[in-house]
Amino acid sequence: IFFRKIMFSCICRHRSHVSNLHGSHYEVQENEQSGQELSDDNEEEDEIMNVQVDKNLALAHDIPRILKLALLKETGALAVRDVVPHRVCDSLRELILRASDAPNPEVSDINEAENRMDVHLPVSGVTKRLMQHIVHDQQDVLHHFFPKVQEVQVVEHSALVSWKGAKPQPWHCDIGEEDTTNTPMISIGLAVQDIAPNMGPLEVLTEEYKHLMQMAVPKGTVYFWDNRKAKHRGGANVSDQKRCIFYFSLIPKGAPHPEGPTYSLRKSDESLHFFTL
Numbered sequence: 001i002f003f004r005k006i007m008f009s010c011i012c013r014h015r016s017h018v019s020n021l022h023g024s025h026y027e028v029q030e031n032e033q034s035g036q037e038l039s040d041d042n043e044e045e046d047e048i049m050n051v052q053v054d055k056n057l058a059l060a061h062d063i064p065r066i067l068k069l070a071l072l073k074e075t076g077a078l079a080v081r082d083v084v085p086h087r088v089c090d091s092l093r094e095l096i097l098r099a100s101d102a103p104n105p106e107v108s109d110i111n112e113a114e115n116r117m118d119v120h121l122p123v124s125g126v127t128k129r130l131m132q133h134i135v136h137d138q139q140d141v142l143h144h145f146f147p148k149v150q151e152v153q154v155v156e157h158s159a160l161v162s163w164k165g166a167k168p169q170p171w172h173c174d175i176g177e178e179d180t181t182n183t184p185m186i187s188i189g190l191a192v193q194d195i196a197p198n199m200g201p202l203e204v205l206t207e208e209y210k211h212l213m214q215m216a217v218p219k220g221t222v223y224f225w226d227n228r229k230a231k232h233r234g235g236a237n238v239s240d241q242k243r244c245i246f247y248f249s250l251i252p253k254g255a256p257h258p259e260g261p262t263y264s265l266r267k268s269d270e271s272l273h274f275f276t277l
Contacts, residue, residue, distance in 0.1 A: 065140050068080070068140065068141060069140070069141065069144045072141060072144070072145065072224060072226070073144075075204070075213070075230070076204070076225060076226040076228075076229030076230035076231075077204045077213065077223065077224060077225040077226065077230045077232070078141065078223060078224045079215060079217055079221055079222070079223040079224075080138065080141075080221065080222050080223070081217065081218060081220065081221045082220050082221070083134060083137055083138070083190075083220060083221065083222040084130065084133070084134070084190055084220045084222065085220065086219055086220055088126075088130065089190070089191070089192040089193065089219050089220055090192070091126065092126065092127070092130070092190070092192045092246055093192040093193055093244050095121070095124075095126070096119070096121070096159040096161065096192065096244045096246065097161075097242065097244065099119050099120075099121055099159065100117060100119045100159070100161045100242075100244075105117070105119045105120075106119065106120040107119050107120065108120070108158065108262035108264045109262070110169075110262065114165070114166065114167070115162060115163050115164065115165040115166040115167075115237065116160075116161070116162040116163075116166040116169075116200075116234060116237075117160075117161050117162075118158050118159070118160055118161075118262060118264055119158055119159050119161060120157070120158045120264050120265075121157055121158050121159055121246070123154075123157055123265075123273055127157065127246070127248075128273065130190075130246075131154065131248055131273075131275070132275065134188060134190070134222055135152075135275045135277070138188075138222065138224075139277060141224060142186070142250070142277055143277055145184065145186050145224075145226070146184060146186075146250075146252060146277060149252045149253075149277060150253075150276060150277060151252070151253040151274050151275065151276055151277070152250040152251065152252055152253060152274065152275050152277060153250065153251060153252075153253045153254075153273065153274045153275075154248050154249070154250060154265060154273040154274070154275075155185070155249050155250070155251055155257065155261070155263055155265055156187065156247065156248055156249035156261060156262065156263060156264045156265055157247075157248045157249075157264060157265045157273075158246075158247065158248075158262075158264035158265075159244055159245060159246050159247070160189075160202075160234065160243075160244070160245045160247060161242055161243065161244050161245075162199075162200045162234055162237040162242070162243050163237055163241075163242045163243070164237055164238065164239060164240055164241075165237070166200050166234070166236060166237040167236055168200075168203075168233055168234070168235050168236045169233035169234045170233060171205060171231050171232070171233050172231065172232070172233065173227065173228060173229070173230065173231050173232075173260075174187065174227035174228075174260055174261045175227045175228045175258045175259065175260040175261065176259050176260035178259055178260075179258045179259040179260060180259075181255070181256040181257070181258045181259070183251050183252065183255040183256055183257065183258045184226075184228070184251065184252065185226075185227040185228070185249060185250070185251045185258055185261065186224055186225070186226055186227065186249065186250055187224070187225050187227060187247055187248070187249040188222060188223070188224055188247060188248055188249070188250070189202065189215075189222065189223050189224075189225075189245045189246065189247040190220075190221070190222050190245065190246045190247065191215075191217050191218065191219055191220065191221045191222075191223075191245060192219065192244050192245065192246055193219050193241075193243070193244060194217075194218050194219045195215065195216055195217055195218075195243060195245075196216055196239065197214060197216040197235075198237070198238050198239045199216075199237055199239045199241055199243040200234055200235040200236050200237030200238075200239075200243055201214055201215040201216045201217070201234075201235055201243070202214075202215040202223070202225075202232060202233075202234060202235070202245070203215065203232060203233055203234075203235050204225060204230050204231070204232045205230075205231040205232065214235065227249065227258070227260075227261060228258075249261065250275070253274055
């Protein structure tokens with residue numbers, strides 16, 4: 001089998017192995033035919049296991065399928081840039097700001113809620129089309145995360161907003177250790193603006209909790225985090241800007257809901273939104 005190496009530039013700071021997601025370094029062993037569909041799921045799984053990932057999280061753009069899946073498997077998180085057009089991000093950010101600035105917004109109970117909120121958004125034509133676009137565009141990721149699942153349902157649909165003075169949240173996984181459902185659940189976030197390191201971006205620790213990845217990403221970036229595996233938090237916002245992230249979460253249709261997540265989908269929308277993979 002012919003192998004080739006793909007190298008990404010690495011940005012790390014001192015001994016804490018902090019990675020700012022303007023690029024990371026990987027040494028990848030990839031089959032020359034990996035762009036094609038593999039006929040056997042086990043063969044693809046073996047290939048994913050053989051990819052060498054250095055535990056930093058990629059800010060990915062047109063990276064090979066096998067590398068994307070290996071990153072999600074290894075770290076529990078993945079960021080892919082240029083998925084959503086900027087004009088759509090701008091419109092959605094305006095919607096989020098209106099919702100967060102409204103009197104008595106509908107919000108979830110979250111950690112370190114001072115100067116931070118998880119504001120519920122109604123499912124509209126705009127957000128429904130947006131979710132459909134992301135699901136379609138990133139089908140390879142979702143097929144791998146939900147093997148043999150034909151339909152998924154939306155169980156969270158809201159925006160994470162923080163502003164100056166927000167403190168870092170405690171590290172946590174969204175699904176608690178007490179959960180017994182074994183239901184897979186993934187959250188998909190969209191950066192509706194350019195997010196700088198001082199704006200309190202999402203921060204993710206690898207499974208071994210030795211490497212910190214900071215989601216300081218450009219507008220239009222979509223990122224995934226495994227609600228069981230990815231230990232994460234919202235960072236401290238010391239900037240003069242509100243940081244807004246739209247996100248939604250998926251589980252297999254009809255599966256029992258795991259314990260722990262906020263389930264921010266509005267009650268009126270709970271039975272309405274499913275996607276075919």
